[in-house]
Amino acid sequence: MAFRKRNVALTRSDPSSDTVSSPTSPQAANVPQPSPGVRPSPIDGRPTTSTGTPSLDAVLAGHAGLALGNSLLIGESGTTDYAGALLRFYASEGVLQGHVVHVVGLGEVWGRELPGIAESRDEEKRRQRSEREEKMKIAWRYESLGEFGGRNANRVPTQTKTDGAEAESIFCHTFDLAKRLSLPSNTSINYIQIPRTAPQASPFTGIIQNLQQKLETSPPSSIHRLIIPSILSPAYYPPSSSQPQHVLQFLHALRALLRQYPTRLTAISTIPLSLYPRSTGLIRWMEHLSDGVFELSPFPYSASQALSTSSAATKEEERPQGMFAVHKLPVWSDKGGGGAVEGLGEDLAFTLSRRKFTIAKFSLPPMEGDQEAQEEAMRDVAGERGKTMPSKAELEF
Numbered sequence: 001m002a003f004r005k006r007n008v009a010l011t012r013s014d015p016s017s018d019t020v021s022s023p024t025s026p027q028a029a030n031v032p033q034p035s036p037g038v039r040p041s042p043i044d045g046r047p048t049t050s051t052g053t054p055s056l057d058a059v060l061a062g063h064a065g066l067a068l069g070n071s072l073l074i075g076e077s078g079t080t081d082y083a084g085a086l087l088r089f090y091a092s093e094g095v096l097q098g099h100v101v102h103v104v105g106l107g108e109v110w111g112r113e114l115p116g117i118a119e120s121r122d123e124e125k126r127r128q129r130s131e132r133e134e135k136m137k138i139a140w141r142y143e144s145l146g147e148f149g150g151r152n153a154n155r156v157p158t159q160t161k162t163d164g165a166e167a168e169s170i171f172c173h174t175f176d177l178a179k180r181l182s183l184p185s186n187t188s189i190n191y192i193q194i195p196r197t198a199p200q201a202s203p204f205t206g207i208i209q210n211l212q213q214k215l216e217t218s219p220p221s222s223i224h225r226l227i228i229p230s231i232l233s234p235a236y237y238p239p240s241s242s243q244p245q246h247v248l249q250f251l252h253a254l255r256a257l258l259r260q261y262p263t264r265l266t267a268i269s270t271i272p273l274s275l276y277p278r279s280t281g282l283i284r285w286m287e288h289l290s291d292g293v294f295e296l297s298p299f300p301y302s303a304s305q306a307l308s309t310s311s312a313a314t315k316e317e318e319r320p321q322g323m324f325a326v327h328k329l330p331v332w333s334d335k336g337g338g339g340a341v342e343g344l345g346e347d348l349a350f351t352l353s354r355r356k357f358t359i360a361k362f363s364l365p366p367m368e369g370d371q372e373a374q375e376e377a378m379r380d381v382a383g384e385r386g387k388t389m390p391s392k393a394e395l396e397f
Helices: 054-059 082-096 108-112 121-137 143-148 164-169 205-217 244-260 281-288 301-308 371-385
Strands: 038-040 047-049 071-076 100-104 115-117 175-180 188-192 224-228 265-272 292-298 322-328 348-352 357-361
Touching: 054 357, 071 082, 071 244, 071 281, 082 100, 082 115, 082 175, 082 224, 082 265, 082 292, 082 348, 082 357, 100 205, 108 188, 188 205, 205 224, 205 244, 244 265, 244 281
Parallel strands: 071 265, 071 292, 100 188, 100 224, 224 265
Antiparallel strands: 038 047, 115 175, 292 322, 322 348, 348 357
8 A cells, every 4th residue: 555645745856947937927027126216106106206305305296205207496586595505405315316417507516515414413412422432431541542553543433324225215315514425436427518609509409418318328227317506697608598599498308308208307407586587478488397486585684683583593493594485386286286285385484504404384483572562552451441450360261
């Protein structure tokens, strides 16, 4: 009588001839992996990337980032450069995510001055605590020996992790304007110079050709960021650039590239509103050809001083430095048109500090020195009604 084991899977004797399919199917292997710094929108799932400013990401129609294939136009009045800080955060975020950054009109000096990664409060306190403990362990007469091969000679300063897994998990970094970003070896920054053409020729033709060539020759999975600082400014552009037939054709061509590469290209440009106010027809058409339009209106110096010296100003609360207006949002659809953004329909203000650019609701601080006037008004009301002024205990209920 023959006996054999039951419930034993049959296997082939030759492992090389095994044709059993692997756990990973060919369809799963062909699924494209998400690019670094790109995640789906919480509203409709379209790919989005961070602008490097968390509060600006929160304003963009509830998509928690800038949707790929869209552009932003940021206007700023006055002689300040708050919009330039947003461009630097946008460029630094692209460098850390491994994106291709295109900068129009500026050179390598601007790229070497990009802000570095800010150290979190907890990490900074932990590092200072460990340094104090280390100093306490070493005697004061042996502490200086670390310069000549002692225990501190081979120590490497603590740096932020830049491994692939760690970098991919961070969608938006926190930057410090007082630090400088150390550019990785694989950094790809394309500096597009503005050509000095004839008075009647367009200076934007070379910019579009350069950008289109980079998009065609780069890998299909690469993400590109276009930065256009102070468009139409006489400091960078020739006088012929402000002619409508030149700048509007450029924005038309840029819009066509954004629609041609809807999952690879984003663009942010700034414009000085003191030279080109929004009341002109040219700027209205430029805003119409942009997907998102914002305006920065810095406060005058006197108003900023009054807000900073107010009694409501504390060390934890920073006073606003200007108003932030939202004129147009990208990807305004029936699924998400900014309704999920808190305070979007109200007055917004911005604050630029060393570590962050914050966009929040604007509220005036309480007025100072009006206590006597309030008490006098209460006496007048009590006198008119023939009643005595209520005491503090009566007011507290």
